[in-house]
Amino acid sequence: MRKYSKQTRILVAVDCIIFGFDGEKLKILLIKRGFEPEKDKWSVMGGFVQTDESPSQAAARVLKELTGLEDIYMEQTEVFGNVDRDPIERTISVGYYAFIEINKYKTQITDLYHAEWIDIEAIPQLIFDHNEMVNVALNKLRYKAALHPILFELLPNKFTIPQIQTLYEQVYGSELDKRNFSRKLLSTGLLIKLQEKDKLNSKKGAFYYKLNEDSYKDNFEKFLNFIPNPQALLQS
Amino acid sequence: MRKYSKQTRILVAVDCIIFGFDGEKLKILLIKRGFEPEKDKWSVMGGFVQTDESPSQAAARVLKELTGLEDIYMEQTEVFGNVDRDPIERTISVGYYAFIEINKYKTQITDLYHAEWIDIEAIPQLIFDHNEMVNVALNKLRYKAALHPILFELLPNKFTIPQIQTLYEQVYGSELDKRNFSRKLLSTGLLIKLQEKDKLNSKKGAFYYKLNEDSYKDNFEKFLNFIPNPQALLQS
DNA sequence: CCAAAAGTGTTGTGTTTACACCCATGC
DNA sequence: GCATGGGTGTAAACACAACACTTTTGG
Known part of the structure; x- marks a missing residue:
């Protein structure tokens, strides 16, 4: 079948803000990247959408890679698509937040990443627009949780x-x-x-x-x- | 700078569900496509995200092309990204809904399209997943309008x-x-x-x-x- | 026996709902 | 003068917010 030949194709990513509660504090799971670009910088966990998966399937895959868990509660927040948001190459990212039961979490990820639960009161500076993603996720979660269980x-x-x-x-x-x-x-x-x-x-x-x-x-x-x-x- | 060389780039579109109120009925602006694919089928107005614009800028551009209006109230609904949603080529679409003052609307679009206000009670079958987009937009609008002016x-x-x-x-x-x-x-x-x-x-x-x-x-x-x-x- | 956290009731206030009649005007 | 739609008030039910004391038990 004919393609939309004149149009630009763009990288599409998903980024997941993963919330957990340890009985005292609300935390999010952040990773420290063990590779370039932005090695040793904190970020949320994400990945590129593959040809054979939808963005929500990609987000579920990323969540499984990082936490080992499936059937996680997940909500889309919004699309982050500013032209310059990723300095390497233009990438549009679909934001998600997810809730996991913190005790079920077991480290899954290779040592390319160092993953850590960080108190939402103490989020460090993150790469790209990830701080904004976290803020958007927190606001959406507060909004929804005020009305729904x-x-x-x-x-x-x-x-x-x-x-x-x-x-x-x-x-x-x-x-x-x-x-x-x-x-x-x-x-x-x-x-x-x-x-x-x-x-x-x-x-x-x-x-x-x-x-x-x-x-x-x-x-x-x-x-x-x-x-x-x-x-x-x-x-x- | 180095690119994310192994990843797939994907077409990214925006689709806008445009609401108007004529004093009696809530309506949405649909177009009948004057060209292939899906010639003569109804759809919502959309377009591809260009290299120099974010999805929300693309949506604003599409709205201007169709209605001649700028600074329109617009909300993102969600991302529609099923692998097979567009039969021509894989496309991920960011959904928006927009409100326009129906009297300010003047036909702008070329005769490649025939645009028409359709009562939300009488939405015809639309191409691709556009019926689902309309339903999502309606639900989000109802939700938001119950709480915000x-x-x-x-x-x-x-x-x-x-x-x-x-x-x-x-x-x-x-x-x-x-x-x-x-x-x-x-x-x-x-x-x-x-x-x-x-x-x-x-x-x-x-x-x-x-x-x-x-x-x-x-x-x-x-x-x-x-x-x-x-x-x-x-x-x- | 005491410190620490769990559990429970009441009252006043404000908000929400249900409901019905009068008003102004064009014809 | 009458039909049409605009505009207003009240009372009962309910939900919400503020507030303090008793219970249990481990140490």
């Missing part, structure tokens, strides 16, 4: 209410009232209380909960208003 | 409250209570009442309003909850 993807199967609250507080950088938070969370019907308690983080112990999978699927796209005054906390 | 971009400088209400009703395909709608709208402080009345649509006449530009900018990204029970009306 996506943050459970960062937690293990069993979690306690104080753990979730800490996670929300990290995401929004502000403290929440535990009475109001717990009431709102439980009123969604998303959680099933378990008998078991987590005794690691307190003497009294906090009950574990798990997700009600049916209710989770049903409510995923609904507006839940998790965050009081979201307008005060969001930039976009 | 973007729909004013579809209206002329002067508009009446019954006009805005009709627009919201078209966007969500459901009727709204005029007392509650008007109260909520006016309580945002976004509108300035003018002395003049629109006497075309009723005998009594409805007062014109204009946007309070300062308040509009300030409130653009805030959550305004224009739509009661948005969860009942949205798919994503």
